[in-house]
Amino acid sequence: MSGQTPQFGDLSIGKAAADEFVRLPRYPALFEIRAARMKTLAAANPAAGFLGLMVRVFSAQADASLLAGEVVPPSAEAIARAREHAMPPIATDSWVPTATYRAALRFIAANISRDGLPQATIDVLAGLGEAPDEHLDNLARAHLESAIPPHWQGEAIFAVAALQVEFARIASLLPKEAIKPLDAPGLCPCCGSPPVAGVVVADHAFGRRFLSCGLCSTSWHYVRVACITCGTEKDVAYQEIEGGDGVAKCESCDDCRTYSKIFYQQKNMAVEALCDDLATLSLDLMVNNAGWKRHAPNPFVPVI
Amino acid sequence: MELDRRSFLKAGGGAALASSMAVLGFGEDQKALAQAVRPFKLARTTETRNTCPYCSVSCGILMYSLGDKSKNAKQEVIHIEGDPDHPVNRGTLCPKGAGLLDFVHSKTRTKYPLHRKPGSDKWERVSWDFALDRITKLMKEDRDKNFVATNPEGVTVNRWLTTGMLAASATTNETAFMTWKTVRSLGMVVFDNQARV
Numbered sequence: 473m474s475g476q477t478p479q480f481g482d483l484s485i486g487k488a489a490a491d492e493f494v495r496l497p498r499y500p501a502l503f504e505i506r507a508a509r510m511k512t513l514a515a516a517n518p519a520a521g522f523l524g525l526m527v528r529v530f531s532a533q534a535d536a537s538l539l540a541g542e543v544v545p546p547s548a549e550a551i552a553r554a555r556e557h558a559m560p561p562i563a564t565d566s567w568v569p570t571a572t573y574r575a576a577l578r579f580i581a582a583n584i585s586r587d588g589l590p591q592a593t594i595d596v597l598a599g600l601g602e603a604p605d606e607h608l609d610n611l612a613r614a615h616l617e618s619a620i621p622p623h624w625q626g627e628a629i630f631a632v633a634a635l636q637v638e639f640a641r642i643a644s645l646l647p648k649e650a651i652k653p654l655d656a657p658g659l660c661p662c663c664g665s666p667p668v669a670g671v672v673v674a675d676h677a678f679g680r681r682f683l684s685c686g687l688c689s690t691s692w693h694y695v696r697v698a699c700i701t702c703g704t705e706k707d708v709a710y711q712e713i714e715g716g717d718g719v720a721k722c723e724s725c726d727d728c729r730t731y732s733k734i735f736y737q738q739k740n741m742a743v744e745a746l747c748d749d750l751a752t753l754s755l756d757l758m759v760n761n762a763g764w765k766r767h768a769p770n771p772f773v774p775v776i
Numbered sequence: 777m778e779l780d781r782r783s784f785l786k787a788g789g790g791a792a793l794a795s796s797m798a799v800l801g802f803g804e805d806q807k808a809l810a811q812a813v814r815p816f817k818l819a820r821t822t823e824t825r826n827t828c829p830y831c832s833v834s835c836g837i838l839m840y841s842l843g844d845k846s847k848n849a850k851q852e853v854i855h856i857e858g859d860p861d862h863p864v865n866r867g868t869l870c871p872k873g874a875g876l877l878d879f880v881h882s883k884t885r886t887k888y889p890l891h892r893k894p895g896s897d898k899w900e901r902v903s904w905d906f907a908l909d910r911i912t913k914l915m916k917e918d919r920d921k922n923f924v925a926t927n928p929e930g931v932t933v934n935r936w937l938t939t940g941m942l943a944a945s946a947t948t949n950e951t952a953f954m955t956w957k958t959v960r961s962l963g964m965v966v967f968d969n970q971a972r973v
Binding site: 484485486487488489491518519520521522525589590591592593596622623625626628629677678679680695696697705708709710711712713714715716721753754757758759762772773 | 795796797799800801802804805806808809810811812813816817818819820821822823824825838857858859860861865866867868869870871873874
């Protein structure tokens with residue numbers, strides 16, 4: 473025996489993923505986090521102007537989230553009833569426009585800095601400031617029913633911003649243990665809305681995919697390597713821009729011909745589903761050109 | 777969201793009311809996005825769910841590979857990790873499983889039947905038909921010679937002790953049932969259906 477210890481290279485056996493189904497939104501911190509992330513991403517993006525507007529929207533959401541006013545979370549009884557029927561406890565179709573929503577929308581419209589914005593945006597913001605309650609309510613309904621008329625598409629994204637504040641606030645008050653998967657596991661278990669994208673996390677649930685709701689910002693677990701639209705595991709592939717850093721990919725399904733985005737936190741801890749989705753619209757363009765349709769739109773870029 | 781480059785360009789080029797971006801006066805951004813992707817191509821990878829072949833714990837694995845099944849391109853496994861959604865291993869692997877990629881690409885990996893003739897010092901590639909016929913023949917010879925129908929007290933035992941069988945892990949209930957029935961009906965006693973190997 474020479475007494476030498478044999479040397480081996482690193483061999484990763486991985487980390488055990490915690491069994492967690494839902495992550496409720498971190499209200500109101502999430503809007504600050506988004507504003508900061510969007511600011512980082514916007515600078516080098518081809519759509520820097522539009523993403524710059526998004527930074528202002530997220531900052532305004534952060535301020536609007538501190539406004540006074542009560543929201544009413546569903547009663548324990550209502551949550552139990554929703555759970556019994558595998559329905560979302562704060563379903564969008566039973567939502568009635570509230571004073572807090574209108575206040576948030578008016579606040580956002582008034583407090584976005586006009587400096588350097590296109591005249592069209594400034595006009596839309598001015599119009600929103602003067603609009604009656606009824607119009608604001610109609611904008612919210614149009615978004616929640618995915619039926620935004622073309623001439624409302626500018627205003628609608630600010631209504632979305634106010635709705636996000638409202639729904640994230642209610643969702644953050646829900647009892648986590650009462651939230652269970654819906655019969656349609658690709659929809660938000662809190663409000664029933666479609667996700668903007670999925671994130672493969674690198675924290676205590678290492679390697680698991682969490683979808684992120686485009687409305688209430690709840691994240692929920694969805695098994696990896698399975699189409700979030702039709703559930704098949706067979707014809708799923710990952711599309712990314714050649715030579716890319718592997719952070720953003722599109723999970724495409726050859727069965728139902730849809731795709732959804734997936735971000736790998738292991739490659740970049742800072743990824744945030746909504747911001748990174750908006751910052752990778754070029755990937756959407758390429759994958760759409762290749763013949764797949766997006767599973768559901770990003771609420772800030774509703775229809776092309 | 778219909779987001780192809782053509783409609784994006786059209787919208788950016790002035791067709792009114794095409795999207796939130798155009799409506800809000802960011803038509804130039806749309807054009808810039810469409811231009812930015814022009815020089816690039818998409819790269820396709822797959823992630824495939826499978827079961828680690830080593831032992832009866834049957835850990836879930838995710839295999840990452842390059843290449844496009846539909847285009848007859850060469851497929852290559854580039855990475856293997858534990859399946860974080862699998863209830864058994866929740867994303868982890870033992871050192872054997874963590875070394876699976878080398879197992880896949882190993883130069884000494886057995887891909888087809890090899891035969892070393894009695895007295896020979898080298899392995900030769902043979903057909904599956906040859907291998908299966910040869911194994912069957914040798915098993916039958918051995919069984920005919922050594923099968924024990926009754927013990928010294930005259931009690932029927934039907935045992936065949938001179939041949940044993942090792943089956944692998946990651947089998948379904950149906951495979952395990954078939955294996956059991958086949959092997960036991962021959963009278964084989966030395967039988968392990970797990971990969972403690």
